[in-house]
Amino acid sequence: MTIQIGGYQGARSCTGGPTQGARNLVSWWLGAYGDRGATNLGIYNCRPVSGGSVLSLHAEGRAADLGTPVGNTWSWGVMDTFRLNSQELGLQCVIHNRRIWSSIAADWRPYSGSSPHTDHGHVELMWWAANGGLTVDRINQVMQGGTPLPPPPPAMPVLRLGSTGxxxxxxxxxxxxxxxxxxxxxxxxxxxxxxxxxxxxxxxxxxxxxxxxxxxxxxxxxxx
Missing domain, CATH: 1.10.101.10 (PGBD-like superfamily/PGBD)
Incomplete structure (x- = not known):
């Protein structure tokens, strides 16, 4: 259980579709909480953040909006568990119910954006997680407090002129x-x-x- 501090990876450009890690997160979410009214409000959207000009991580398919029934009693606990295990999950930001956590600090703080996020949790993935490192099995292990996880995906290889693969x-x-x-x-x-x-x-x-x-x-x- 480790909170990710530092290393926030902002969006650079629109990439054309959702990443595999974000798809896996949504799949887990619907499987775990679909019977409580959880929904998928979307992953990919080439747009700036609501009310701003900075490109949203939805534009890179690295953000998932996990739909929640307004006024429910369970989603806040899930979102806080995401925060507490963000390093293991490869998460860098969670917004829910007028609160935001991002990897610039450990704790929640008030969120004053144009959307209060009372009907969903906005969850952002780091690139290693988005590129497939965040699997349904990995999420299950973390969220259920199971056996120790293997380390995150190994470091990328050194590449140079002539490399292939x-x-x-x-x-x-x-x-x-x-x-x-x-x-x-x-x-x-x-x-x-x-x-x-x-x-x-x-x-x-x-x-x-x-x-x-x-x-x-x-x-x-x-x-x-």
Whole structure:
């Protein structure tokens, strides 16, 4: 049971659909609380936050709106359990019933946004959870206080010119999300000259050494 502090990952661009981790969260939610009136109010929506101009995490498919009956007596406890186990679950923000928790601090604080969130909980996922690290089994283990969980997904591999495979595809997809106005990279799993140039471009703009090597610092800057 650990509260996630720090490492908030904001939205960069509209990605076109929900992430697998958010789908898994909604599936768990409906299975666990559907008989109490829980609903799915949506995951993907290319829009800014309500009443603001900053891009919502719904635009990256990393936020789920978990519908709750207004005035119920159980959803607050679930949302607080999300907060208390946010590091294990890969969560970075929960908003419910005029309260917000995010990874900038440990405790709840008043929420003054345009929606009071009295009919749903807004739950945001970190990238490792959104990319499939948050599974239904993982949620069940955490929420039921079961056996100790395995550690979060292993660190991404070091990549460079000439690398191939699924991690390169993930890198290419992520770089395309970061720079939607640039010509898209082919998501082919081949770390060629164009991917190398885009990595160096990203590193330079992120204050990193622009050496084209995608190691831990570059993965973290990309949101992993």
């Amino acid at each position: 699924d991690a390169v595809r993930t890198l290419q997809e992520t770089l395309n999300r970061w720079y939607p106005s640039l010509p898209p990279l082919d998501v082919d799993g081949d770390f060629g000259p164009r991917t190398d140039a885009r990595v160096r471009y990203f590193q330079g703009r992120s204050g990193l050494v622009a050496d084209g090597i995608v190691g831990p610092a570059t993965w973290r800057a990309l949101g992993f």
